[in-house]
Amino acid sequence: MRDYSGHSDHELIDLIKVGDEYAFENLYNRYWDRLLYFANQKTGDRVDAENIVQDVFVSLWNRRSELQITSEIAHYLVVSIKYRVIRLFEKQRTQRLNEEKSLSSFDILDNSTQQYLEFDELKQRLEKLICELPEKSAIIFRLSREDGLSHKEIAGQLDISERAVNDSLVKTKKSLSVSLRSFLNSYLL
Structure with a gap:
């Protein structure tokens, strides 16, 4: 690994734009711990935090040739983390709502089936009494x-x-x- 520790963030971004993997690795090592801490504070889950930070860096690398970062890279990365946390929470919320909806519809169906069986038994009993x-x-x-x-x-x-x-x-x-x-x-x- 080349030592880019003396390079500024903007210099590293310029090198990353042309595909310099060592510059990317240096930037990754420079910010990984801080971003992980920040993401973990927001999510409360270490695995989710690691996945979010990893996704941000993967996205940064995949879009390297078209990067237009006008602010400080630290600010850019933190905002990216925030957006991914929001998307994670929205996904979890949607999942939870779907599960609740599924469970409630299951309960309704289960309950209506039980009620139908009880009604049918009552109807049969009534019919038997009428026949008597x-x-x-x-x-x-x-x-x-x-x-x-x-x-x-x-x-x-x-x-x-x-x-x-x-x-x-x-x-x-x-x-x-x-x-x-x-x-x-x-x-x-």
Whole structure:
């Protein structure tokens, strides 16, 4: 390695622009520790800090022929570190939001699946209870709840009084309510 320790930063940049690897190495050694310390203070993570500083120097070398540094190189490097830290934090934030979104949508899907299964089981239980009702009560209940017919319409179809329809529905609802309540209590406990 050539000794460029007596050269100024601007002289090193001029040599780097023409592809002098030794000048680049000298600049790298001159600023590595300070930049690593600065990046580590900002990120709180040594590995992230090392990656950021390494990326800044790699970028500097890759763009060497087109470098237009008008300020001090130390200032240029520190600003580059700041921008990379900001990009790292933005990337981490986006990743975290995506993970949270993924988890929450998974929870919603998982919860809705569970609710569907519970609803389906409740529906099956209700259907079984309706099938156990006396035939006329079951028909009246289905015409009311499934077909959406009024008491008057049901009475007309079955040739019974509206009062008989109402009494049957009240009795059926009470019976189903008691049976479903005991089912739900045993299910929830």
